[in-house]
Amino acid sequence: MSGFRLNSGGHIDRQRELRFTFDGHPLSGYAGDTLASALLANGQKTVARSFKYHRRRGIYAAGSDEPNALVGLRHGARHEPNCRATGVELYDGLTAESQNRWPSLDFDLGAMNGLFSPFFVAGFYYKTFMGPTRHAWMFYEKLIRKAAGMGEASLEPDPDRYDTRHAWCDVLVVGAGPAGLAAARAAATSGAKVLIADESPDPGGSLLSETTELDGKTGYEWARREIQVLTDQHGVDYLPRTTVYGYYDDNILGAVERVSDHHPLPRAGQPRHRHWIIKARRVVLATGALERPLVFGNNDLPGVMLSGAVRDYANRYGVAAGRNILVATTNDSGYRTAIDLARAGVRIACLADGRREPPADLVAEAESLAIPVRSGSTVLAAEGRKAVTSAVLTELDDDGRPRGKQDSIQADCLAVSGGWSPVIHLTAQAGGKPRYDEERGQFMPGEALQDWSAAGALGGADSLADAWEQGEQAGGRAAEACGLTPAATSGRPDGLENRKPGLTRLLFQVEGGKGKAFVDLQHDVTARDVKLAHQEGFVSVEHLKRYTTLGMACDQGKTSNINGLGMMASLLDVPLDVAGTTRFRPPYTPVSLGALAGRATGSNLRPLRRTPLHDWHVANGGIMVEVGLWQRPRAYPQQGESLTQAIRREARAVREKVGMTDVSTLGKIEIKGPDAADFLDRVYSNRMGNLKVGRARYGLMLRTDGMVFDDGTLWRMEENRYLMTTTTGNAGGVMKHLEFLLAAVWPEMKVHITSVSDLWSGCAIAGPNSRAVLQRCVTGLDLSNEALRPMDVKAAEIDGAPVWIARLSYSGELAYEVYTPASHGEAVWTHLLESGRQDGITPYGLEALGSLRIEKGHVAGPELDGRTTADDLGLGGLMSKKKHFLGEALSKREALLEADRPQLVGLVSSTGQPIPPGAQLLDNQAARDGTPPQDAQGHVSSPTYGAALGNYIALALLRNGRARHGEDLTAASPLTGESVPVVVVSPHFYDPEGARMNA
Numbered sequence: 001m002s003g004f005r006l007n008s009g010g011h012i013d014r015q016r017e018l019r020f021t022f023d024g025h026p027l028s029g030y031a032g033d034t035l036a037s038a039l040l041a042n043g044q045k046t047v048a049r050s051f052k053y054h055r056r057r058g059i060y061a062a063g064s065d066e067p068n069a070l071v072g073l074r075h076g077a078r079h080e081p082n083c084r085a086t087g088v089e090l091y092d093g094l095t096a097e098s099q100n101r102w103p104s105l106d107f108d109l110g111a112m113n114g115l116f117s118p119f120f121v122a123g124f125y126y127k128t129f130m131g132p133t134r135h136a137w138m139f140y141e142k143l144i145r146k147a148a149g150m151g152e153a154s155l156e157p158d159p160d161r162y163d164t165r166h167a168w169c170d171v172l173v174v175g176a177g178p179a180g181l182a183a184a185r186a187a188a189t190s191g192a193k194v195l196i197a198d199e200s201p202d203p204g205g206s207l208l209s210e211t212t213e214l215d216g217k218t219g220y221e222w223a224r225r226e227i228q229v230l231t232d233q234h235g236v237d238y239l240p241r242t243t244v245y246g247y248y249d250d251n252i253l254g255a256v257e258r259v260s261d262h263h264p265l266p267r268a269g270q271p272r273h274r275h276w277i278i279k280a281r282r283v284v285l286a287t288g289a290l291e292r293p294l295v296f297g298n299n300d301l302p303g304v305m306l307s308g309a310v311r312d313y314a315n316r317y318g319v320a321a322g323r324n325i326l327v328a329t330t331n332d333s334g335y336r337t338a339i340d341l342a343r344a345g346v347r348i349a350c351l352a353d354g355r356r357e358p359p360a361d362l363v364a365e366a367e368s369l370a371i372p373v374r375s376g377s378t379v380l381a382a383e384g385r386k387a388v389t390s391a392v393l394t395e396l397d398d399d400g401r402p403r404g405k406q407d408s409i410q411a412d413c414l415a416v417s418g419g420w421s422p423v424i425h426l427t428a429q430a431g432g433k434p435r436y437d438e439e440r441g442q443f444m445p446g447e448a449l450q451d452w453s454a455a456g457a458l459g460g461a462d463s464l465a466d467a468w469e470q471g472e473q474a475g476g477r478a479a480e481a482c483g484l485t486p487a488a489t490s491g492r493p494d495g496l497e498n499r500k501p502g503l504t505r506l507l508f509q510v511e512g513g514k515g516k517a518f519v520d521l522q523h524d525v526t527a528r529d530v531k532l533a534h535q536e537g538f539v540s541v542e543h544l545k546r547y548t549t550l551g552m553a554c555d556q557g558k559t560s561n562i563n564g565l566g567m568m569a570s571l572l573d574v575p576l577d578v579a580g581t582t583r584f585r586p587p588y589t590p591v592s593l594g595a596l597a598g599r600a601t602g603s604n605l606r607p608l609r610r611t612p613l614h615d616w617h618v619a620n621g622g623i624m625v626e627v628g629l630w631q632r633p634r635a636y637p638q639q640g641e642s643l644t645q646a647i648r649r650e651a652r653a654v655r656e657k658v659g660m661t662d663v664s665t666l667g668k669i670e671i672k673g674p675d676a677a678d679f680l681d682r683v684y685s686n687r688m689g690n691l692k693v694g695r696a697r698y699g700l701m702l703r704t705d706g707m708v709f710d711d712g713t714l715w716r717m718e719e720n721r722y723l724m725t726t727t728t729g730n731a732g733g734v735m736k737h738l739e740f741l742l743a744a745v746w747p748e749m750k751v752h753i754t755s756v757s758d759l760w761s762g763c764a765i766a767g768p769n770s771r772a773v774l775q776r777c778v779t780g781l782d783l784s785n786e787a788l789r790p791m792d793v794k795a796a797e798i799d800g801a802p803v804w805i806a807r808l809s810y811s812g813e814l815a816y817e818v819y820t821p822a823s824h825g826e827a828v829w830t831h832l833l834e835s836g837r838q839d840g841i842t843p844y845g846l847e848a849l850g851s852l853r854i855e856k857g858h859v860a861g862p863e864l865d866g867r868t869t870a871d872d873l874g875l876g877g878l879m880s881k882k883k884h885f886l887g888e889a890l891s892k893r894e895a896l897l898e899a900d901r902p903q904l905v906g907l908v909s910s911t912g913q914p915i916p917p918g919a920q921l922l923d924n925q926a927a928r929d930g931t932p933p934q935d936a937q938g939h940v941s942s943p944t945y946g947a948a949l950g951n952y953i954a955l956a957l958l959r960n961g962r963a964r965h966g967e968d969l970t971a972a973s974p975l976t977g978e979s980v981p982v983v984v985v986s987p988h989f990y991d992p993e994g995a996r997m998n999a
Contacts, residue, residue: 005041006344010318011208011220020094022047022071023105035088035096036062036069037317045302045387047071047085049101051150051553052524053117054110056386058302060521062086062209062309062316064199064243064589065290065558067521072097072151077159078265081151082554082590089201089262099151117516122529122548123536150554160260160272164598169195169237171478172253172280174244174426177205178464178496179456180286181226182471183478187284188234189487190479195278196227196236197255199243199589201262203227205288205456209312211340212464214493220316222493242276246586247429251451253278254586256595273595282451282478286471287423289457294328294416295563297381297513300521303388306559307417311337320346322413326391328379329417330354331504335362337415342369349411352377352393354400359502379414380406381513388414392513400505402512419504421562422458428584436577441506443562443581453477465498508566519567520560522553530564534571544568545582554590557582611664612761612825622845628729630665635845643847644945650844651851651947654811657840658767660832661849663817664825667712667731668760669738671722673751680714680722682746683738685870685885686878691716696791696806699724700870700878701734702887706896708868708875709887710734711859713808715793723756729861731757741886761825764808765832765841766815766852768999773836774805774816781805783816790998799831809997810849812856812990851944854955857987862941863904863955869896872957873904874987902938903961906989907971909952910981915943916973919980921958924970940971948990955987 012032019028022039029038036059039047047069048057057068069085073096081099088096101108113120128136171187173180176198188194202208203226207219214222230236239257246254255276260266291308293299305321307329313319320341326349327338335358338351348371356376363373380394380402390410394402424434424445432446437460445454453459455474461467476486509517509527517527529548538547550564551557557564561582569579600606609629611617618624622633623643637646653659671680677689684699691697693716701709710730715723726734735755742751765774775783781796783805788794793806801824809815820828833841853860859873869891870876879891890896909915920936938958946953954971958964964984972979986992 003041004043004320004323006314006318006320006346008318009315009344011202011316012318014318018090018092018094020090020092020096022096023098029090031090033090033317034062034086035071035090035094036066036085037313037319038090039069039085040313040321041317041319046105047302048098049105049108049110050300050524051100051522052120053114054101054108055114055300055524056302057300057521058387059085059305060293060309061291061306061559062312063290065306065555067553067555067559070099070150070522070554072099077154077156079154080592081153084554087199091262091264093264122525122532126547158594160266160594162592162594162598163271163274165274165276167195167237167276167278168280169193169278170281170482170484171195171284171475172197172244172278172282173284173286173475174198174253175205175286175288175456176200176203176223176227176238176240177286177288177456177467178207179459179461179467179471179474180205180284181223181230182468183284183286183455183475184230184236185226185234185491186472186475186486187479188230188236188475190476190484191487192479192482192484194230194234194236195239195280196230197239197242197244197276197278199241201240203238203240205286208316209308210336211315211343212495212497214495216494239276243589244278244426245588245591247283247426247450247452248586249450251280251283253280253283253426256591273592275595275598280451281482282453284471284474284478285426285445285452285454285458286456286467286474287426287458289420289422290558291333291420292418292562293559294330294379294418294507294510295517295519295527295567296379296510297392297517298384298515299379299382299416300516300518301382301384301388302386303384303412304382304414304416307334307337307415310413310415311340314341314344314346320344321415322388322411323347324349324411325413325415326350326352326379326409326411327415327417328352328354328391330378330507331417331419332359332362332501333420334415334417335366337417338366338371339369342366342371348372349409350374350393352379354378354396354507355502355505362502378507378510379416379513380510381515382414383408388412394510394512396507396510400507400510402510418507418563420457422460424458425584425588427452427454427458428581429586434581436575438575438577439503441504451481462500463496463498465496468492468496506566508563508570519564520548520550520553520557522555523549525550525560525564527567530567531571534568539572541565541568541580541582551582556588609665611662612822613662613664613763613829616826616829617662620843625846627665627846630728632665633662633843633845635847636843647845647847647851648945648947650842650848653840653842654767654813654844654848654852655948656768657842658765658769658773658836659842659844659848660763660765660829660836661844662829663762663764664760664822665728666757666762667724667726667728667734668755668757668762669724669726669731669735670754670756671724671738671751672720672753673749674720675749675751676720676722679742679746679749679751680724681883682885683741684714685880685887687880687883688714693718694793696793696808698878700875701737702870702885702891703866704887704890706869706887706889706891706893707866708864708870708873709737710864713806715804715806717793717804727861727864730864731755759822760819761822761828762817762819763829763832764810764815764817765836766809766811766813768814768996769836769839769841770814770816773832773839773841774818777831777835778803778805785999798828801828803828810856810858811852812994813852813996814999815997850942851947854942854944854953855946855948855990857904857906857955857989857992859904859955860942863957865941868957869901871897871903872901874962899963900960902957902959904987905938905956905958905961905964906985906987907940907943907954907956907969907982908949908985908989910968910983912951913978913980914945914952915940915954915971915980915982916976916978917943918975919971919973919978921956921982922970922972924968924981937969946989953989954982958984
């Protein structure tokens, strides 16, 4: 043995040496190592500091249940804190750093917190910062916040890519151990589409840690061959390095595949993590079991480890956790550890079994290898300053209390095992309440409320033979439930052990030992804290968790919860099943935010939508701007023209000649059904049921609280078919609103709704010359004032393309909206432009569109901000008194009818200065006195330059505004410091009678 590396054994590649650093110190390991196994091989005892007391912590486990060894990986933008060293695959050039220490891991000033441990007990924060001493928080806050947390994340943008994939399968098998592989084989040979997910880079599960041989091969070799056969011959999909972290409704499970964490950088075209959303018809859970530790004095010293982990490091990685190891167990697995280590040449100082009568065959095998066995004994306390140097053993009475002589035995590693707990997390997430098996001393899966079955240790298997049989049965039943005929079982490997283990002695705490006895190692929750919580009246395990922070560390209680719950049950003098468990919530292990976000970051945070005319806008100089999800042209500046000049030119063209703008982004929802008219009458505040076919009407929707939700037009295309248009920004919200109403409020209504926003290209053509331009293009339709009245909707053709033409105006000018299927959008647009060339037609963008609507006094998003009522906006006349509608009752609340509510008004600049957006409206005396902003009378919602008026104007919401026309105010911006005198006027600045619109 060189250092702590065994001369032989393990599944590592000893021909491939890998270099890495830990806290700047150069070290080496082998391909196949984890960071944890490489650190152990190099004799690194202390790898971290605990959260509260900054006590030394060593590697404790070998998998996702590791509570101690949290490290930071990589540097710069790729720095990732709080990574479990047990789950980090070693690669050449890996850099790792310890956390939560200063100035160094070996000398940490934070360890002084241990001197104040009598004060930092459970509930410390509650007691210190509430009640009479609550003001102490103001003094300590900065220090506490600085000390909070473990590692620090990088503030630089993450340069890596993350993906999301959806998968469907007949049978999902979670876990690639012997039970999982048996289930996959049984389901796949029956013809099922099978997906296997396992968090390890290699298949085999528990076989990787054992010396068991199957079919004459090591468990590692056999499992690799089995996966090869399943994938090549049966089409099974296998996802290594993939943790299934959550079980959700309808048999949907979430998983994260760590695609590139075992490389310095993701390879070309590869994401770092891939988030899987899996829909399975049946699920087989073969998730295994986790080992429980023992709780005794100083049980947090580096060198105290789980017995199964010590065996795992020896058999899987060829690493001895110590040179002189003491094994303390309450079940048979401790013997397997001691025997395997002794055969590998590691000295076993003693095997202490807490059971009075351990299995005779195991005792005999251990003693044949010169392993001293002490039955009815366990560890009372670990001894040592920086790491374990010895341990105090004690005999136990029938109640698990120390008695008789106590011996100190030299050892540099304590391998402890308090039993095994099946990994029931996914079963509990799926809705089944765990049940307690008193004979086994384990919480087992509860009732299957979704389509899953358990196999292996999760199903109560006591041996490899049992696990294989359970897996075969579960896989066959899953295939049968999918409508397939289960194939005859075959391929059962030789060498499956069928020995029945002895019972486990439940030993949640060994009292009386010197030193702190830790239950939750990372959060420094001690047995004393659990007792204190009980003394202070906390009887619920959920309250215990929150009061002490038990099980709230990165391992989510995998090594601490059962012991903590057992201690609480003992204090309450109730059985463990009565005390119960805390709720199992996803994720099972930490999931990176990048994996959850996938590619939805930066400009891809939301889908980017382009209208059918997008390419034309770009090619013709349109300055594109993101509006909600849409790309829209802001304006089309000509050569030598500024943006402001372009906006004013476009607005004047509409007022004086004719202009055309892209309105494809408006929400468009088709509504069909015999109850459609009644449904729309309930949704809109004004009457819609009496709308005639071929007509349109402006409509207003309220929320249930009486506030304005959205506005738009409704077209009646046929007797039971309507087209609803909504505002661009609220299209999705209106669609969800309507779907909810039909699904949950009025499910009896025969109405079908479909979003058709993307199916139609739309343009608005407006201005005095708009009729002439349109008539020149349209075939089959008379556009005269008598034939196509305001709010009429008719079908026609333009250049052979089908169109719907509605006489609607948003600008206040004679105007039409033309809709055509998206595939014809650009052809119709260019044909209209060509036809209008002789009339001076001008394309106009979003800014000119906004300016025109403000001049006319039309409300939009800034006014429909969720705080305004119909009356506030001057739309009270649209509140029908002849029917009931959504929001009617609460719109009549007394506070919403008060006269001094903010009401829609217009503002005109008194000095010709621009009116600042969002400016507060102050009376002139308040402006002169510098009265604080809380005395503001209202605010500016939509300012612009009125090209038709030759001045700066704005829409605003002003208290009792309709009664204040002609009043002088000051629009003051607290952001820019500008103050502009304004005059309050009607919001209808331009053609209030509507003569131009109705020409």
